[in-house]
Amino acid sequence: MTASFSERGFSRRAFLGLGATAAVAAGAGLAGCSPQASGDASSKSTASASAATGTASAGAGTPSFLTAPDAIAESDIKETIEADIVIVGAGFSGISAARSAVENGAKNIVVVEKAKTWQYRSNQVGCIGGKIQEDLGIDIDKNAVVGQIMKECGYRPNQRILKLWADNSGEAFDWYLAASEGQYVVEAESDAYDGESMSVRKMHWPHPAEANVAEDFYPIFDDCQICLPDNGPYIQNMVDICEEAGVQFMYSTFARQLVRPNNTGRVEGVIVEDENGDYKKITASKAVLLASGDYASNTEMMSYYVPWSDRFMSIFPNTDAKGEKTNTGDGQQMGMWIGAKMEDGPHAPMTHHLGGPLGMDAFLLVDVNGDRFMNEDVGGQPFQNQLSRLPKKTAWQIFDSKWKDQIKYMDTGHGNVNWYVESGSEVPNGSYGKNAYISEEDNEDGNTPGFTSYFEGDKAVGVTANSIAELAKLMEVDEAALTATIERYNELAAAGNDEDFGKRADRMFPIEEGPFYAYPLTDTVILVNMGGLQTDVDFNVLDTEDETIEGLYAVGNTQGGRFLVDYPLPAPGISHGMALTHGMLVGRILAKL
Ligand SMILES: Cc1cc2nc3c(=O)[nH]c(=O)nc-3n(C[C@H](O)[C@H](O)[C@H](O)COP(=O)(O)OP(=O)(O)OC[C@H]3O[C@@H](n4cnc5c(N)ncnc54)[C@H](O)[C@@H]3O)c2cc1C
Numbered sequence: 001m002t003a004s005f006s007e008r009g010f011s012r013r014a015f016l017g018l019g020a021t022a023a024v025a026a027g028a029g030l031a032g033c034s035p036q037a038s039g040d041a042s043s044k045s046t047a048s049a050s051a052a053t054g055t056a057s058a059g060a061g062t063p064s065f066l067t068a069p070d071a072i073a074e075s076d077i078k079e080t081i082e083a084d085i086v087i088v089g090a091g092f093s094g095i096s097a098a099r100s101a102v103e104n105g106a107k108n109i110v111v112v113e114k115a116k117t118w119q120y121r122s123n124q125v126g127c128i129g130g131k132i133q134e135d136l137g138i139d140i141d142k143n144a145v146v147g148q149i150m151k152e153c154g155y156r157p158n159q160r161i162l163k164l165w166a167d168n169s170g171e172a173f174d175w176y177l178a179a180s181e182g183q184y185v186v187e188a189e190s191d192a193y194d195g196e197s198m199s200v201r202k203m204h205w206p207h208p209a210e211a212n213v214a215e216d217f218y219p220i221f222d223d224c225q226i227c228l229p230d231n232g233p234y235i236q237n238m239v240d241i242c243e244e245a246g247v248q249f250m251y252s253t254f255a256r257q258l259v260r261p262n263n264t265g266r267v268e269g270v271i272v273e274d275e276n277g278d279y280k281k282i283t284a285s286k287a288v289l290l291a292s293g294d295y296a297s298n299t300e301m302m303s304y305y306v307p308w309s310d311r312f313m314s315i316f317p318n319t320d321a322k323g324e325k326t327n328t329g330d331g332q333q334m335g336m337w338i339g340a341k342m343e344d345g346p347h348a349p350m351t352h353h354l355g356g357p358l359g360m361d362a363f364l365l366v367d368v369n370g371d372r373f374m375n376e377d378v379g380g381q382p383f384q385n386q387l388s389r390l391p392k393k394t395a396w397q398i399f400d401s402k403w404k405d406q407i408k409y410m411d412t413g414h415g416n417v418n419w420y421v422e423s424g425s426e427v428p429n430g431s432y433g434k435n436a437y438i439s440e441e442d443n444e445d446g447n448t449p450g451f452t453s454y455f456e457g458d459k460a461v462g463v464t465a466n467s468i469a470e471l472a473k474l475m476e477v478d479e480a481a482l483t484a485t486i487e488r489y490n491e492l493a494a495a496g497n498d499e500d501f502g503k504r505a506d507r508m509f510p511i512e513e514g515p516f517y518a519y520p521l522t523d524t525v526i527l528v529n530m531g532g533l534q535t536d537v538d539f540n541v542l543d544t545e546d547e548t549i550e551g552l553y554a555v556g557n558t559q560g561g562r563f564l565v566d567y568p569l570p571a572p573g574i575s576h577g578m579a580l581t582h583g584m585l586v587g588r589i590l591a592k593l
Contacts, residue, residue, distance in 0.1 A: 093556025094291030100587025126573030129170020158561035220413025295329025343560030347531030370481030
């Protein structure tokens with residue numbers, strides 16, 4: 001599933017210039033570089049360089065993205081457009097901000113988008129509160145959620161920025177749905193859903209009675225809703241509201257540079273390039289909002305900021321008017337070129353694993369040597385973190401024929417499988433999210449969770465056997481080691497005490513009754529990469545001296561302070577929920593300027 005660095009056609013050393021000297025120079029290049037200053041790197045201090053780039057690394061070479069391009073000359077600008085507010089990016093956060101701003105009285109808003117139309121992905125939206133949760137009697141402790149994210153992110157995020165989501169996301173989700181009032185149904189039964197109409201349901205709800213989530217080692221909260229068929233029609237309705245209120249969307253339009261003369265004072269606008277290659281200046285008398293997403297498709301930025309994650313294959317689907325992926329860190333770069341500060345790392349790749357046929361359920365895991373290596377009862381992000389460090393980056397998920405009775409005890413949430421649905425039965429309402437259940441129809445031989453032993457080339461991808469010896473052979477794992485591991489695991493399960501790795505007793509199931517199943521888990525994919533410009537709690541971008549840059553704001557994945565080290569999963573759908581909520585909030589702020 002992954003493309004190696006070299007397969008992607010370049011050498012990490014080549015562009016990082018990993019001689020000893022120069023991330024200093026790299027950072028210095030940035031600190032000095034404004035388009036207007038045409039990137040006089042060497043004259044700037046190392047200290048401000050590190051601050052600007054969000055990396056403390058010393059090293060070499062100047063990655064090209066840290067060097068500001070020459071300023072686009074006034075003589076090359078074909079047209080000037082006057083606006084109050086310019087929003088760069090018509091994704092979830094930018095559209096939410098535009099709608100909120102115009103609904104709160106802002107005028108003369110221009111949204112520039114480099115794709116041919118507005119963009120979105122997926123169907124999840126995570127929030128705390130809101131009518132759907134209230135009707136279901138779901139009451140989430142906001143501080144518990146934010147506290148858990150803080151812990152899983154090594155206490156690096158700005159807790160007040162997370163809190164904005166926690167405090168306002170219920171309202172924001174109701175506001176999101178209000179744009180589609182009368183067009184969707186809530187809590188539709190899954191078999192009533194025709195795949196086309198709009199329907200909103202709670203993800204992973206209700207929990208099986210046996211799932212004692214209160215004792216979770218990695219808690220997953222009930223914040224996530226699923227909007228069917230996906231977020232598209234709901235966002236379309238927001239765009240319609242914006243357009244009817246006079247917001248101007250300029251598609252196939254690439255924001256290229258911010259206008260901030262001499263890198264001092266306020267940001268005055270944006271220079272964009274249209275599909276013909278003509279430059280236009282859009283002045284912003286009140287604000288420029290960077291809502292241009294993340295940088296996971298910028299290989300140079302990935303290798304600079306998160307070299308441990310640049311091997312993950314991207315499945316990012318959105319492309320700009322020229323056919324390139326849209327998430328190339330344009331907003332972060334344009335901001336840094338005029339003096340904004342990239343947040344300190346480690347930046348956070350969204351690389352959560354979805355597990356095997358039984359998802360991220362806490363079944364026995366062994367490595368390629370047949371050894372157990374961790375408490376299996378964790379979410380998809382911590383699991384991928386372990387997997388990255390295993391020999392051959394491979395683990396096997398192992399379970400026996402009794403899995404159908406065991407999945408209801410497992411954690412409920414992102415990546416968990418909790419229901420086995422007999423043929424003709426209904427999927428429990430709201431547990432939709434295909435990974436929440438396995439139906440008998442999915443079950444190829446009526447006995448296994450969707451697979452029998454099969455191979456891709458010489459490589460086993462899911463094996464089934466009637467004995468552990470046979471299983472080991474199919475897995476190409478040492479039989480004695482695997483047998484010893486399973487015997488020990490069974491002993492701990494019988495004792496109800498996982499002395500070895502501390503897994504809770506009610507999720508320890510012995511591997512004793514064949515057929516036995518094993519599935520190899522290898523690297524997952526990357527969705528987006530979190531790392532953005534440092535802002536205050538009003539979304540105002542800060543410079544390398546921690547002073548606000550007047551007129552410049554950031555939201556969504558262009559904003560820092562939200563996820564660091566990891567994109568954890570205590571609150572599934574939070575990325576969309578935060579784009580929506582923070583978009584709503586920053587729109588209100590811009591409307592008051
Ligand atoms: C396959 C996939 C599935 C996902 N599923 C989920 C999920 O289920 N739940 C969840 O919470 N998150 C999910 N995510 C992550 C989530 O989609 C994003 O984190 C979130 O939508 C980011 O919103 P945004 O507004 O910051 O950025 P985006 O939605 O990326 O919007 C940024 C916009 O800015 C535009 N832009 C960029 N540069 C320029 C420029 N120079 N000029 C003009 N326009 C520009 C882009 O074209 C884009 O339209 C998923 C991501 C992927 C890839």
